Amino acid sequence: MIQKPRGTRDMLPDEMERRREIEARMRLRARIRGFREISTPVFEETELFTIRSGEGIINEMYVFEDKGGRSLSLRPELTAPVLRMYVEEGRSLNKPVKWCYFADCFRYERPQKGRYRQFWQFGAELIGADSAMADAEVIILGYDLLKTAGVRFVLKIGHLSFMRTLLSDLADEEKKKIRAFLDKREEDAAVSHLKAINQEQLCDPLIRLCGARTLDEVFSVIGEIPESQRIREMFHILDVQQIPYEINPAIARGLDYYTGVVFECFAEGLGAENQILGGGAYRLAHLFGGEDTPSAGFAIGFDRVMVALGEDIRSLHQPQVMVITTPEGRDRALVVTEELRTNGIITEIDLMERSFSAQMKAAGKSADYAVIIGKEEALSGDVTLKDLKAGTQEKLTVSDVVRKLNP
Structure with missing residues (x-):
């Protein structure tokens, strides 16, 4: 008997109806906020993904050569394809461009609960606006989509300038190591590494910064910085909109990719792999032949949304x-x-x-x-x-x- 490939799933009608119900809710909320849905090819030139992530990512992707000898890959994520599409098709559009998408992605990795080799992302990108309002708009959309779906979660927000300021005197290689520890939420390992490279003077500030939960506490550690006013304005907008959040200066999310605000959502009922949304401000368009363009966006792991919801999908039952x-x-x-x-x-x-x-x-x-x-x-x-x-x-x-x- 031929079975489905490892890391993939068959979805019977009951599950598909639940998924379509949640998709419909999220699509409607995105459209209400002005984000219009787009679609990109399932496969792209492999270089689209290696140009920013390096050749090492090939080991995590489904890569193949077509009959013309071109190296192509099933998309492992959607931000790069969306920015490629913007550079190729959307540069003449009025700014900001507000796009959303729902599509399947493919990664060759070990399958586990809520994590598959074929998986679905619901995401959004806001391209061409560089302001506190734009940053807040993307965060609020992500929050709204998860609330609309019915997920119970915690929103955590940071800014790359926090750690960038604290670690400014370190060599680039050492900065990357500290960021990698923080990205894995291994703060003790980051402190140990600072001691190992004779940077003990940074240990206490790092601990205090990681533990800071208000902007006043953050700036008491790193001092006022050029981004302070914009950061304060963004959080003020979230407060006016009554968005509940936690400040987490330790969020890293790969500093070579993101440039400013970063945010993550963690859902109940998912165990250790409980991150359900990740995003932030970034600049990618120039890598794909476009102008240097401010952007902000996020991706939601839709499979994790469904695992978090379980059978708890409140909808009007159709007789x-x-x-x-x-x-x-x-x-x-x-x-x-x-x-x-x-x-x-x-x-x-x-x-x-x-x-x-x-x-x-x-x-x-x-x-x-x-x-x-x-x-x-x-x-x-x-x-x-x-x-x-x-x-x-x-x-x-x-x-x-x-x-x-x-x-």
């Missing part, structure tokens, strides 16, 4: 109807079936030529209501509506059934 008929009522049943469907009611009719009792038995397994049409109903034009959960039934017109099930 499902099975039309039950006898041979004498079949023609009328066909007409009624289409009338119910036209009015947006999920309706099925027997396709197996089963007996009346067998149809009722099947309806009890998959439907909420049975619409019964026998010889009597075919003559009168009414139907018998049976609530399969309550066991009650009543004679109604088709219009009454529509009003009852689709108010």
Whole structure:
């Protein structure tokens, strides 16, 4: 028996309906905030991803050579393709450009809970605006999308200038090592490394900075910096919008990629791998042949959203109807079936030529209501509506059934 590849999943109808419900909520909220959906190719030139991440990323990607000898890769993420698309297609658009996307990505890594080799991202990019308002807009959108989905999470926000200022006197290689420790949330290891390279004077400030939870505490460690006013303004905007957050100066997210504000969301119910959103301000367009363009964005791990939600997806349940008929009522049943469907009611009719009792038995397994049409109903034009959960039934017109099930 041929099985699905490791790190991939088959999704049955119940799961797909839950996913589509959450997708629809998130798409609507993004559109309300002015972000319009785009789509990029599933595969791109391999160089698109190595140009900023180095050749080492190839080991984590699905890379192949096409018949023309070109090196192509299944996309491991979507920010680079979106910026490539902006440089190629969108530079003449009015600024800022506000795009969102929902698509699958591919990475060759060890599968684990909420982490697959084929996975889905819901993300957004705001391109061409360089302001506190723009930074806040992206953070608020990410927060709104997760709240709309129903996820319980904590939003943590930092700024790369915090650690950049504290570590300014270190050699670049040492800065990268400290950042790597912080990115893995290994603050003790970062302190130990500072001691190992004879930078003990930075240990106490690093500990104090990592523990700072207000801007006043942050600036008491590093002093006022050129970005102070903009940072304070961004947090003020979040406060005005009543966005709950925690300040976390230790957020690193790869300083070679991001340039300013950085933020992450951590969800309940995901164990150690509980980060569900990551983003920040960055500049990438120039790497792909465009002008140096300020941008900010984020990506949400949609598979982790679904794991975090579990079965707790609060939505209006759409009643499902099975039309039950006898041979004498079949023609009328066909007409009624289409009338119910036209009015947006999920309706099925027997396709197996089963007996009346067998149809009722099947309806009890998959439907909420049975619409019964026998010889009597075919003559009168009414139907018998049976609530399969309550066991009650009543004679109604088709219009009454529509009003009852689709108010």
